[in-house]
Amino acid sequence: DAKTTQPTSMDCAEGRAANLPCNHSTISGNEYVYWYRQIHSQGPQYIIHGLKNNETNEMASLIITEDRKSSTLILPHATLRDTAVYYCIVRAESGYSTLTFGKGTMLLVSP
Amino acid sequence: NAGVMQNPRHLVRRRGQEARLRCSPMKGHSHVYWYRQLPEEGLKFMVYLQKENIIDESGMPKERFSAEFPKEGPSILRIQQVVRGDSAAYFCASSPTDRDGSPLHFGNGTRLTVT
Secondary structure (H helix, E strand, O other): OOOOEOOOEEEEEOOOOEEEEEEOOOOOOOEEEEEEEEOOOOOOEEEEEEOOOOEEOOOOEEEEOOOOOEEEEEEOOOOHHHOEEEEEEEEEOOOOOOOOOOOOEEEEEEO | OOOOEEEOOEEEEOOOOOEEEEEEOOOOOOEEEEEEEOOOOOEEEEEEEEOOEEEEOOOOOOOOEEEEOOOOOOEEEEEOOOOHHHOEEEEEEEEOOOOOOOOOEEOOOEEEEEO
C-alpha cells in the first residue's frame, strides 16, 4: 500500500471549516483513500473513503486531486468534539489488504 | 445495527496469567481484524481472520499470542503468560468483505493492564 504524509498537527476555530491535507504521491490506480479519526481513548472511527471522485457524507467531504496524488478531508463546521487524531490511509481496492495507520494529524478545535 | 462489541472494556491481569479478549463483529460481517496500541504509540495490525480461518497473522508476536474466530461466537484474542509489555489497548475491527473498498469498523477496545 502507498505511503501517506500528513501534517503533525493543525488548529481550527469552532464553527469554521477544518481542511486536513494528505499526500499520497505513490498511490496506485486500484487504491482507495480512507480517512479515520481517533478521539482520545476510543476506537478509530471511520469517516469516509474514495477512489477517484470526490465524496460527501454526513460527517465530511473528501476532495481527491485529479492526479490522485493528494486529498483533503473537509469538516465543514468543526466542533469541539471533532478534536482528534485524523488518519489518512491508502488501501488496495480488492483482495486482502489491511489498514496501516501512520502518525496522523492531531486536530485541535478551539472555542 | 449494533457496532463492533468488545469485552471486557478493561482487564487487569498479574504477570503470568492469561488474558482473553472477545470481539463480536457487526451483524453480517465475517472478517475480523485485531490491532494493538501501546501507550503513546500508533495502531499496529496484529491478525486478520475470517470464519474459522486465519488469513494473515504477520503482526502477531510469535509466542504467547493466538487468535481464533470460530463458526459460532465471537473472535477471541488470547495472550498466555502475560508480561508488563503486553499492557496496551487492543482494538478489534470488522468488515463484510475484503473487496470493493469495504471499510473496517472498529470497536472501542479492551484496555489490558498487567501488574
